[in-house]
Each structure stands twice: as structure tokens, then as C-alpha cells.
Amino acid sequence: MTSIQPARIGEGAVLLRGYLSLAEQRELVDACRLLVDGPVPAYVPVVRGGGRMHVRMLCLGRHWNGKTYSYEPTRSDFDRLPVPPLPPSFLALARGSAAAAGMPLEADLCIMNYYESGGRMGLHQDKDESARSIARGLPVVSVSLGDTAQFLFGGLRRRDPVETVPLASGDVFVFGGPARLRYHGVSRTIPGTAPGELGLAGRFNLTFRQYDLTSEPEPVS
Ligand SMILES: O=C(O)CCC(=O)C(=O)O
Numbered sequence: 059m060t061s062i063q064p065a066r067i068g069e070g071a072v073l074l075r076g077y078l079s080l081a082e083q084r085e086l087v088d089a090c091r092l093l094v095d096g097p098v099p100a101y102v103p104v105v106r107g108g109g110r111m112h113v114r115m116l117c118l119g120r121h122w123n124g125k126t127y128s129y130e131p132t133r134s135d136f137d138r139l140p141v142p143p144l145p146p147s148f149l150a151l152a153r154g155s156a157a158a159a160g161m162p163l164e165a166d167l168c169i170m171n172y173y174e175s176g177g178r179m180g181l182h183q184d185k186d187e188s189a190r191s192i193a194r195g196l197p198v199v200s201v202s203l204g205d206t207a208q209f210l211f212g213g214l215r216r217r218d219p220v221e222t223v224p225l226a227s228g229d230v231f232v233f234g235g236p237a238r239l240r241y242h243g244v245s246r247t248i249p250g251t252a253p254g255e256l257g258l259a260g261r262f263n264l265t266f267r268q269y270d271l272t273s274e275p276e277p278v279s
Contacts, residue, residue, distance in 0.1 A: 064159055067211065067223060070195065070235030072159035078201070078228040080255055087203050089145065090262045093118070094172055098139045112178045119144035119167035120269055127186050129167065129269055144168055152199045152266035153275075159232035161197045162275030165266035173207070173247045173261040181212060181220070181243040187269045196268045196275065197234025203227050204252040204261035212241035227253055227261075 065073045078086070093116055094100040100116035103124035111124065120129040121141040132140050148168055156163035171179070184198050202225040209231065212220040218241065225231060233240060244263075252258045268275065 062158075067221070067231075068237055068240075070161075070197075070237030071211070071231070071233040071240070072161075073223065074155060074158055074230040074232065075226075076228050077155060077158065077230040078203075080228070080253060083203055083228050083253070084256055086151075086201070086264075087256050087258055087262060089147070090170060090172070090203065090264070093142065093170065096142070098133075098142050100170070100172060101136055103135070112176070113171040113173050115172075116142075116170045117167065118142050118148065118170065119165070122167075122169055122186065129186060148264070148266070151201065155201070155230045156197055156199050156232055156234075156266075157278045158230075159197070159199075160278055161232060161234045162278050163197055163199060163234075163266065163268055164275045165199065166269050167267055169265045169267075171263045171265075173205070173244070173263070175205070175247065175249040175260060177244070177260065178246050179244045181210060181216060181241045183239050183241055184265070184267065185239055187267050188271065190271045191268050192238060194271070195235040195238045197232045197238065199266040200225075200231045200233075201264040201266075202229045202231075202261065203263070204256060204258040205247040205249060206251040207247045207261055207263070208245045210241075210243045210245055214239055214241070216241055226251070227256065
């Protein structure tokens with residue numbers, strides 16, 4: 059990890075710009091590539107109401123079911139395959155970046171999204187984790203790899219003003235505490251902006267969350 063200056067985007071929201079070195083990004087991209095086309099492949103979810111998402115998604119640790127907006131151990135909304143485990147190196151990345159932002163996290167799930175050119179994600183809240191986890195304000199850690207995304211960061215109500223924060227490859231955005239339920243999304247990704255060394259067309263995003271509170275996260279000193 060490179061040494062960076064955390065930037066506060068709002069109370070509980072911290073941007074770690076350039077947190078991952080190019081070598082770390084390359085390693086993560088390789089891992090993501092293997093996972094999305096692995097034995098439990100990424101897929102395009104169809105959500106409640108029938109809309110197709112504009113990303114390919116693969117959940118690790120726990121599966122997010124887009125029809126029920128809840129987590130489960132198998133992909134009952136798609137192919138019934140068991141959700142792959144969260145690799146220990148991913149877990150360590152989530153813990154380390156949350157700590158760099160001053161927040162504790164023992165992630166037990168990751169939602170990996172692959173955005174092709176033109177990929178986007180509508181404004182939403184991440185609120186399907188356990189009530190205890192959300193009440194504690196345990197953060198979401200969002201890792202960006204590849205093309206820059208125009209990340210939208212709103213308020214606690216859908217109609218609140220929305221700020222656009224460009225998230226480039228290697229950036230990590232952490233939002234917890236009072237920011238945990240802020241609306242967010244991606245208006246678009248910018249084709250051709252991924253570092254050439256990654257050999258990646260498009261963007262991977264990993265969001266880490268802690269559903270369960272059986273392992274209490276260590277306080278950050
Ligand atoms: O791709 C991103 O930066 C945001 C992803 C996201 O909002 C989510 O997975 O809930």
C-alpha cells in the first residue's frame with residue numbers, strides 16, 4: 059500500500075485516493091478475472107420489478123439476492139450455486155483500508171461488480187446487512203480497479219443533493235458511521251481510463267461489508 063492522505067468527503071466518508079499501488083491493483087484484477095469466469099461465474103442480476111442491472115455481479119462470502127434484497131448462502135435467484143468464500147487477502151484489504159480511514163471492519167462479504175464500457179448503477183442505499191451492523195455504522199469499503207467511475211454520493215434521502223466523486227483505479231472509498239446509509243451509485247464509467255498496465259477494459263468494483271457481528275471488529279486506535 060502506498061502512503062496517502064485520507065480525504066474527508068463528509069462525516070464518516072473518507073476517500074483514500076491512490077491507496078493501491080499498480081502492482082497491488084494488477085494482483086487484484088488477476089484475482090477478479092479468475093473469479094468472474096470461475097466455477098461460480100458472475101452474472102447479470104434481474105432485480106425486483108424485473109429490471110436487469112448494468113453490471114456483472116459476483117458475491118463472495120454471502121450472496122445478495124436482487125429479487126428479495128437479502129443475503130443467502132446459495133444463489134437462489136439465479137443458478138442455486140453456493141456462494142464462493144471471501145479470499146483471506148480480500149479480507150485483509152478490507153480491514154486495512156477501513157482502518158486507514160479510521161473505522162473498524164471484519165468484512166464477511168464482498169460484492170464484486172464488473173462494469174463494461176457504459177456500465178452504471180442507479181442511486182441506492184446499502185441497507186440489507188444486519189440491523190446491528192448498520193446501527194453500529196460499520197462501513198462499506200469500496201475498491202475501484204480499471205476505468206474511472208463517476209461515483210454519485212447523495213444524502214440519507216433519495217431527493218438530497220448528489221455530489222459526483224471520480225473514483226480512479228486504486229482508489230478506496232469508505233463510508234460508515236453517519237454516512238453508512240447515504241445514497242450512492244455510478245452514473246457512468248469513462249472508457250479507456252484504466253491504467254494500461256492492467257490490460258483491463260472496463261472496471262471492477264469490490265464493496266466489502268460486515269453482515270454479521272459475531273466477530274466484533276477490533277477498535278481502530
Ligand atoms: O461501483 C461502485 O463504485 C458502487 C457499487 C455499489 O454501490 C454497490 O455495490 O452497492
